[in-house]
Amino acid sequence: MYSGRAHKVGANIDTDAIIPARFLVTTDTGELGANCMEGLEPGWIKRVSPGDFIVAGENFGCGSSREHAPLALLGAGVKVVLAKSFARIFYRNAFNMGLILLEIGDGTAAIGDGDRLEIDIDKGLIKNLAGGAEIPFQPVPASMKEILDQGGLVGYVRSRLDGQPA
Amino acid sequence: MKHTLAQKILQRHTGDAITADGQIAVCKVSLVLANDITAPLAAKSFYAMGATKVFDKDKVVLVSDHFTPNKDIASAEQVKVVREFARAMGLTHYYEGGAAGVEHALLPELGLVGPGDIVVGADSHTCTYGGLCAFATGMGSTDAAAAMALGETWFKVPPTIRVDISGEPAPFVGGKDLILNVIGRIGVAGARYKALEFGGDAIDALSVEGRMTMANMAIEAGGKVGLFAADEKTLAYCSARGRTGDALLAPDDGAIYERRLAIDAASLSPQVACPHLPDNVRPVEECRDVKIDQAVIGSCTNGRIEDLRVAAAVLKGKKADKNVRLIVLPATPGIWKQALKEGLLEIFMDAGAVVGPATCGPCLGGHMGILASGEVCVATTNRNFRGRMGSLDSRVYLAGPAVAAASALAGHIIHPGKV
Numbered sequence: 001m002y003s004g005r006a007h008k009v010g011a012n013i014d015t016d017a018i019i020p021a022r023f024l025v026t027t028d029t030g031e032l033g034a035n036c037m038e039g040l041e042p043g044w045i046k047r048v049s050p051g052d053f054i055v056a057g058e059n060f061g062c063g064s065s066r067e068h069a070p071l072a073l074l075g076a077g078v079k080v081v082l083a084k085s086f087a088r089i090f091y092r093n094a095f096n097m098g099l100i101l102l103e104i105g106d107g108t109a110a111i112g113d114g115d116r117l118e119i120d121i122d123k124g125l126i127k128n129l130a131g132g133a134e135i136p137f138q139p140v141p142a143s144m145k146e147i148l149d150q151g152g153l154v155g156y157v158r159s160r161l162d163g164q165p166a
Numbered sequence: 167m168k169h170t171l172a173q174k175i176l177q178r179h180t181g182d183a184i185t186a187d188g189q190i191a192v193c194k195v196s197l198v199l200a201n202d203i204t205a206p207l208a209a210k211s212f213y214a215m216g217a218t219k220v221f222d223k224d225k226v227v228l229v230s231d232h233f234t235p236n237k238d239i240a241s242a243e244q245v246k247v248v249r250e251f252a253r254a255m256g257l258t259h260y261y262e263g264g265a266a267g268v269e270h271a272l273l274p275e276l277g278l279v280g281p282g283d284i285v286v287g288a289d290s291h292t293c294t295y296g297g298l299c300a301f302a303t304g305m306g307s308t309d310a311a312a313a314m315a316l317g318e319t320w321f322k323v324p325p326t327i328r329v330d331i332s333g334e335p336a337p338f339v340g341g342k343d344l345i346l347n348v349i350g351r352i353g354v355a356g357a358r359y360k361a362l363e364f365g366g367d368a369i370d371a372l373s374v375e376g377r378m379t380m381a382n383m384a385i386e387a388g389g390k391v392g393l394f395a396a397d398e399k400t401l402a403y404c405s406a407r408g409r410t411g412d413a414l415l416a417p418d419d420g421a422i423y424e425r426r427l428a429i430d431a432a433s434l435s436p437q438v439a440c441p442h443l444p445d446n447v448r449p450v451e452e453c454r455d456v457k458i459d460q461a462v463i464g465s466c467t468n469g470r471i472e473d474l475r476v477a478a479a480v481l482k483g484k485k486a487d488k489n490v491r492l493i494v495l496p497a498t499p500g501i502w503k504q505a506l507k508e509g510l511l512e513i514f515m516d517a518g519a520v521v522g523p524a525t526c527g528p529c530l531g532g533h534m535g536i537l538a539s540g541e542v543c544v545a546t547t548n549r550n551f552r553g554r555m556g557s558l559d560s561r562v563y564l565a566g567p568a569v570a571a572a573s574a575l576a577g578h579i580i581h582p583g584k585v
């Protein structure tokens with residue numbers, strides 16, 4: 001069960017908004033997190049507490065393949081992003097890094113900026129404690145769940161390589 | 167089953183029968199790529215995976231092109247990580263300094279990619295090689311690391327949007343204008359999770375370089391790949407770069423497309439994507455009064471020799487407006503040398519341009535042409551997201567090399583036929 005506050009953002013939030021290129025001179029999650037969403041609104045990170053959610057419109061994460069984008073979100077304490085839809089490379093990257101993405105379509109309309117949410121990943125249910133709305137969602141696809149359960153792609157490949165002759 | 171180009175190439179690299187879109191296919195990869203931004207993370211993931219060697223020393227390519235020549239200490243440290251990883255793995259293809267250029271211009275030039283290949287790169291514009299009929303797509307660093315270790319990766323077989331372009335384009339209308347028009351029509355998410363496949367007589371007539379310009383921006387429509395059939399031109403391009411054994415490759419007759427789009431190239435003006443999304447596309451005439459502070463000609467989209475020739479033809483014997491910084495970055499050392507030989511660099515310098523090294527530079531707001539607040543740039547690059555080239559209050563207009571060059575002369579966006 002995840003709980004936290006919702007931070008609403010618009011459609012087509014690109015990876016330059018999530019983490020501008022000038023901050024790509026590190027691979028450190030904490031440093032990236034400190035500059036999360038600097039390309040959307042300077043100082044955005046100050047509003048976010050660990051465990052909070054981002055609630056976005058269509059095509060969240062479009063643009064570059066930088067894995068620094070999901071890392072910046074994780075570094076900012078965001079563990080789950082809800083959106084109408086996600087861009088493809090970002091989708092893959094997020095699960096590889098252990099960031100959970102939930103595609104909830106028009107369900108985003110029932111969530112306001114600042115609303116407190118409770119999310120049950122296994123049941124596939126979001127509760128909006130602000131207005132009482134319940135938003136069901138399609139559970140995370142099995143192949144993605146498998147990667148998440150192994151702590152991301154690193155764990156998955158590690159287990160495969162363990163079985164290989166050196 | 168009749169296959170689209172995407173399905174056909176995937177099928178060649180997997181033991182499973184590809185029978186439907188949406189199916190997961192585990193495929194052998196022909197090449198894995200990363201750069202100075204993404205390779206440090208890939209190396210970190212690679213080692214964390216417990217991997218000790220890459221699947222094939224000749225098939226992992228690392229190019230330090232984004233923040234190079236190193237713009238500051240932090241980027242120098244990143245390049246050092248890439249260099250050390252390349253050495254530790256004994257990679258044949260590591261490019262830095264005078265050997266490096268913008269990766270997606272460099273790899274085709276070196277003959278490292280060709281028809282029927284599967285290329286995965288930790289860079290979203292890896293899709294450029296679709297212009298040579300390679301199933302090439304961007305991934306994150308950790309996916310690339312996994313491919314470096316295993317020599318394979320998984321794909322969801324994408325449904326395909328077929329785009330047929332016919333007719334003879336007007337003067338100054340090139341590959342960039344065609345792809346901007348497509349993106350304007352289908353939107354930045356129009357090909358999300360999908361393949362784009364291009365054909366038609368305008369595509370047959372287009373140069374291989376022009377096709378790469380188009381494939382390059384498939385990602386700006388959200389696409390997984392942007393594919394062109396391999397024809398005689400493709401084979402000539404590849405063999406001139408030392409490749410052997412490449413063959414013609416086309417989609418099957420009767421392949422099933424999710425959607426078809428037909429475009430009449432003859433009806434198009436040069437196209438411009440206005441701030442702040444690549445799908446905010448208008449004919450150049452509608453952007454006429456936009457004053458500019460900078461014009462950038464370069465990048466993996468339009469930094470090839472053909473692009474420089476187009477720009478030079480517009481600039482020849484003229485001077486850029488005194489209020490415009492014109493920056494020309496030939497995309498690879500090979501292109502640089504060719505442009506020098508042909509006298510193009512002299513034309514640029516006589517026009518008042520800064521001619522810079524083969525680097526991504528300002529394209530991603532790295533260095534060598536960053537915008538101040540309120541400034542406007544017309545660029546031959548591929549993204550105009552807010553703040554992409556500098557200040558959050560700057561604006562970037564995307565166009566082909568003819569429009570960028572003409573606008574530099576006029577001081578505002580203009581049709582190249584008007585200067």
Ligand code: SF4
Nearest residue numbers: 268465466526529530
């Ligand atoms: S030129 Fe621009 S788009 Fe191309 S690889 Fe470099 S930063 Fe990316």
